[in-house]
Amino acid sequence: MAKMIAVLLASVLPSALSRLGEAPRNATGPSPEDLLPGGAARRAEYWENATLRWNVDPSLSELQTMRRRAGYDHLATTTRYGDTCCASCGSIDTARLVEGTGFYAVASAESMQDYGIGDGHYCTSDASGHRGTQGMGCLSCAKGKFLPAHPFSYPLWAQPNAGIFRRELKIVVADTCPHSGNEAWCPGHEGHANKFGVKHHFDFANPPAKYDNYYFVWSKIECPRRLKRRYAEMSRC
Incomplete structure (x- = not known):
């Protein structure tokens, strides 16, 4: 009986996780909690000597080729952090800022x-854009698409032809992803790359369904x- 229950649980658990909006994981990948703000996978130390956790296929060169073929200017890594009432761009409410606009709020x-x-x-402007880093300060916007690839060793949650990879998204910067506490993902200085060799990073407040830390190509x-009017009404900047 115990063996039968174990088999049933093993078959039910992955689908239950999917219904809850959580990508399945294996033992070699970071957990969802690891990737949230304050989690272990936000820090560089987590990825040291973690070859089983870090996927280098496709390579950075291949990712840049995918970016060019998609017709966008830049490549970024991505994480999620959850909507906030008081983001760094003037204590703005990220959910209210983008409500009904079709945009996604990011740090x-x-x-x-x-x-x-x-x-x-607080209330930043664009960085100067030197040394290969594109400035994206408060109330900067971009368009782009997720690539069917992420930095982890476990398989993609969504199929490569899924809608999340076909749909063009629009994003607006409402917050900052500081280097401190996010050393693996968010570079602290222009021209510096993160742990995955990428110079740009966006932390999505509330990403679309089937999201799983995919690379993002954007312009x-x-x-x-x-959006500018709403930002002016809501922000203290």
């Missing part, structure tokens, strides 16, 4: 921002007037 890496006040992360765009 961009510290290296992509500059000229902030206070601790340097900067002008933010629409509607």
Whole structure:
């Protein structure tokens, strides 16, 4: 009886996790908790000597080829962190900022921002764009697509032809991903790459369904007037 129960649980658990919106994991990959703010996989130490956790196929060169073929200017790694009431771009509410706009709110890496006040992360502008880092400060917008690839050794959650990889997304920067506490993902200075060799990173407040830390190819765009007006009304910057 115990053996039968174990078999039933093994068959039911993966589908249950999928219904809950969580990608299946194996023993070699970081857990969802590891990847959230404050989690172990946010820090560089987690990835030291972790060859089973870190996938180098496709290579960085292959990822850049995929980016060019998709027609975008830049490559980024991605994580998720959850909506917040008081993001660094003027204590803005990330969910309210993008509600009904079709945009996704993100935090961009510290290296992509500059000229902030206070601790340097509040009400930032674009970094200068030197040494291969594209500036993306507060109220910067971009369009792009997720690639069917992530830095981990476990298989993709979504199929390579899934909608999440075909759909073009639009994002707006509402927050900062500071280097401290996110050393593996968010570079602290222009021209520096993260643990995965990529100079850009976006931390999605609330990514689309089937998201699983996929690479993101993107180009900067002008933010629409509607979003600019809402930002001006909500932000303290």
